[in-house]
Amino acid sequence: MKKLAGLLLMCGLGLSVQAAPGDTLRAVLADPAARQAAEAAGRKAAFFCANCHGENGVSKLPEVPNLAGQNPAYLLEQIRKFGTGQRRDEFMQRLIKVLKEEEQVQIAVFYAGQIPAPGRQEASQVAAGKQVYDKLCARCHGEQARGNEAIPRLAGQHVEYLVTSVTRYRDRTGERLDPAMSSAVAPLKNADIKAVAAYLNTLP
Ligand code: HEC
Ligand code: HEC
Known part of the structure; x- marks a missing residue:
């Protein structure tokens, strides 16, 4: 087969x-x-x-x-x-x-099968972002943000794309529908979203 x-x-x-x-x-x-x-x-x-x-x-x-x-x-x-x-x-x-x-x-x-390309971000942003991530995101996206079959890898993703996507889920603007994701990011302020995006961008 x-x-x-x-x-x-x-x-x-x-x-x-x-x-x-x-x-x-x-x-x-x-x-x-x-x-x-x-x-x-x-x-x-x-x-x-x-x-x-x-x-x-x-x-x-x-x-x-x-x-x-x-x-x-x-x-x-x-x-x-x-x-x-x-x-x-x-x-x-x-x-x-x-x-x-x-x-x-x-x-x-x-x-x-291609190789991701993590970036570098300001250390204070990265530290703040890690706190947000570990508290609110790791349980689904995984400790190292590598995801699984149903949940996307976030490690090494572009900051701008991450910020736009998370904001869309949070504000339920209609481009992407996933109630669990939207609830998970509902408590985030804009500054938290920027920080978590910076942190994720640096992960291999
Ligand atoms: C309850 C599980 C769950 C939690 C908690 C969660 N997510 Fe998600 N996330 C998902 C799922 C499922 C998707 C894919 C949804 C879809 O198909 O649109 C997703 C998609 C995403 C995407 C889109 C990725 C891409 O490649 O387009 C981003 C960015 C994201 N999540 C960030 C976060 C952040 C940041 C947090 C923590 C603040 C978080 N998620 C918490 C389940 C979760
Ligand atoms: C003109 C530019 C452009 C081209 C060409 C393009 N894409 Fe995209 N693609 C985008 C943008 C912009 C997004 C993000 C959309 C959003 O914000 O939800 C995207 C998103 C995606 C996603 C979702 C990724 C994620 O993390 O959730 C996949 C999968 C994808 N594209 C596959 C493809 C494939 C396969 C092709 C070729 C057949 C292709 N794209 C061609 C611009 C493009």
Whole structure:
């Protein structure tokens, strides 16, 4: 079955009729050869994405998220959400529609395999941000902010993107809907959001 998944991906046929993308992703990740093939195909399929998200998933634009090292299941889920309009971003929603299901899986595998690029921030901000993070965020996003299948990695993410995203959840502006996330960040003041974003940006 694993071999079959790899073979179908390599032939470009995909498993879209037989399996949900999440199942295809799991099968590909479990098979080293299929994973390697998917990564290579994903790099090609992501040639246009690189304009904004960077060659290796580290974006040069502060408002565009880094995708390098992000959890592949989370990436695939966000692609799905843009596709259904559950997550709103005019450009991303239109773009995602042109991707085939197999390409979505390949792209998720490709970015997940790239190396994150943490930054440096002012020490006092970082210390203040760590306190906020440990108290309010670590229980879901993990001690080291590396997330899991359902929860995004935050370590090494751009400050500006983090600030915008957290503010949107807190103020329930409608671009992103996740009641648990919105409740978690409800107590944060703007200064807390800046501090926690600075801290997260520095994490490897
Ligand atoms: C014109 C610039 C641009 C291009 C090209 C682009 N993106 Fe994006 N992408 C963005 C922006 C901006 C966001 C953040 C949207 C938001 O604020 O919610 C984003 C968000 C994402 C996210 C969510 C990441 C997260 O951490 O939640 C994924 C996944 C993604 N893009 C995948 C892709 C893929 C795959 C392609 C190519 C098919 C692509 N993007 C092309 C600008 C771009
Ligand atoms: C109850 C669990 C939970 C807690 C606590 C929580 N989060 Fe989240 N967070 C999530 C989930 C789930 C998502 C993905 C939601 C979605 O798909 O939009 C998310 C998404 C995010 C994102 C978007 C990341 C991206 O790549 O687009 C940011 C930023 C974030 N959280 C920051 C925080 C911060 C900062 C805190 C603490 C102040 C926090 N979260 C606390 C569950 C949680």
